[in-house]
Amino acid sequence: MITLRMFHPGRTVVRLGHGGTEEGDERWLVLHRNPVAWTEVLGGCLRLMLISADPVAGGLRLNRDAGTISWQQATMFSVLRIRIRGFSHKKHKLILAALRKAARFH
Amino acid sequence: MSSAIAKQSVVIADTPEKLYDFVSEAKRATTFVPGLTKIENVNPAQASVGQTWTYEFDWFGVVFKGNSRCNAAQRPSKYGFQTLTGNPSDWTYSFEPEGKGKTRLTLEVRYQVPEQMIAKFATQSTLEKMNNDRAREIVNNVKTMIEG
Numbered sequence: 001m002i003t004l005r006m007f008h009p010g011r012t013v014v015r016l017g018h019g020g021t022e023e024g025d026e027r028w029l030v031l032h033r034n035p036v037a038w039t040e041v042l043g044g045c046l047r048l049m050l051i052s053a054d055p056v057a058g059g060l061r062l063n064r065d066a067g068t069i070s071w072q073q074a075t076m077f078s079v080l081r082i083r084i085r086g087f088s089h090k091k092h093k094l095i096l097a098a099l100r101k102a103a104r105f106h
Numbered sequence: 107m108s109s110a111i112a113k114q115s116v117v118i119a120d121t122p123e124k125l126y127d128f129v130s131e132a133k134r135a136t137t138f139v140p141g142l143t144k145i146e147n148v149n150p151a152q153a154s155v156g157q158t159w160t161y162e163f164d165w166f167g168v169v170f171k172g173n174s175r176c177n178a179a180q181r182p183s184k185y186g187f188q189t190l191t192g193n194p195s196d197w198t199y200s201f202e203p204e205g206k207g208k209t210r211l212t213l214e215v216r217y218q219v220p221e222q223m224i225a226k227f228a229t230q231s232t233l234e235k236m237n238n239d240r241a242r243e244i245v246n247n248v249k250t251m252i253e254g
Contacts, residue, residue, distance in 0.1 A: 010143070048134040049251060090250045098137040105136075105143045105162075 010104040011036075016079075026082040026096060030103050036078060038071050045102035049095060069099075108219050110234050112241040115212035118249045122182035122201035122209045128252065129199050129211075130185045132159050132176075138247035140240060141165055153179050161189065166236070194218050213245050 016027040030036070039055050046053045046062065053060040059070030059081075067084040080103065084095055118125060128134065130153035133145045144162040157176040162169065172192025178184050186198040195217035204210040215237070219230060 045137065048131070048137050050128075088250070088254055091254055094138070094247055094250055101136060101143060 013100055013104050024084075024092070026080075028080045028082070028100070028103065030078045030080060031076060032078065033076070035073065035075075038069075038073070038078065038080070041102050041106045042069055042080075042099060045098055045106070046095075049098060051095070108230065109216060110219055110230070110237065111214060111216050112234070112237040113212065113214040114238065114241040114245050115210055116245040116249050117204055117208055117210050118252050119208055120252050121207065122203055125201050125209050125211055125248070125252065126182040126185060126199075129248065130179065130181070132157065132174075132187075138251055139244050140247075153185065155179050157187075161192070163189075163192065165193075193220060211245055211248060213241050215241055 012031040014029040014031075016029055039060065043053055043055065043060055046060070051066065052063040053069075054063065056068075058072070059068055061068050062084070064086070066086050067082075069080065069082050071078050071080045082096065082099065084092055087095065132148045132153065136142050136145055141164045142161065143164055144160075146160050148157065148159040150157055153176060155176055155178065157179075159174050160172070161174055162171045170189075170192035172189055174187050174189045176185075176187045177196075178186035178198065182201055184198065184200050186196070188197070189195045195215055198214045200212045200214075202210045202212070217237070219233060
């Protein structure tokens with residue numbers, strides 16, 4: 001099936017200002033209709049990129065001190081804080097793009 | 107409906123086996139193929155000829171949804187699949203050893219060009235350039251993922 005994308009599909013992901021986080025860190029507001037299993041969505045995405053992560057309270061801790069992803073979830077929205085360290089600039093961008101895609105569509 | 111080919115390659119510092127395993131996990135493609143938003147219903151889980159899945163691909167605002175089927179799983183030299191519905195295309199990744207511990211990854215995509223997209227983007231050559239750029243981005247993304 002071929003369609004023109006007229007409306008925003010999936011969840012809405014809005015990048016917020018750094019708001020006290022370090023440079024390179026990201027904060028995203030995600031609007032959703034149903035609760036999201038972030039551990040599975042984001043942990044699964046990291047696994048596909050060969051980045052291991054362990055669930056911790058309210059988030060994920062990437063192995064080898066590669067950073068953390070934490071979230072606060074309400075009924076209709078979540079705020080994600082993404083802190084990734086130790087990768088090249090290109091890979092950092094690729095990881096963020098993949099996580100954003102996962103947050104929106106998975 | 108006319109057809110076209112996009113082909114790009116890159117040398118990556120890892121073995122053909124490692125690259126084959128990386129590329130042939132169907133779900134992983136969403137992390138390195140720009141515009142590929144969903145891979146679902148992968149069956150069976152392991153890459154093999156006949157493996158199928160559903161996909162959703164956003165090509166600059168035009169969305170293709172359909173079914174894919176693996177048609178080549180020759181570890182570690184060749185992995186391929188066809189998109190059967192949506193927009194028919196044939197994707198082949200080849201992995202050739204190139205020097206010690208290095209591999210040349212080549213992606214070749216044969217695809218049909220829907221006439222309505224020609225109308226939207228004016229010329230077939232523009233469309234082919236966009237697809238070649240996408241193919242280059244894909245192999246470079248795999249290189250970045252593997253090499254860090």
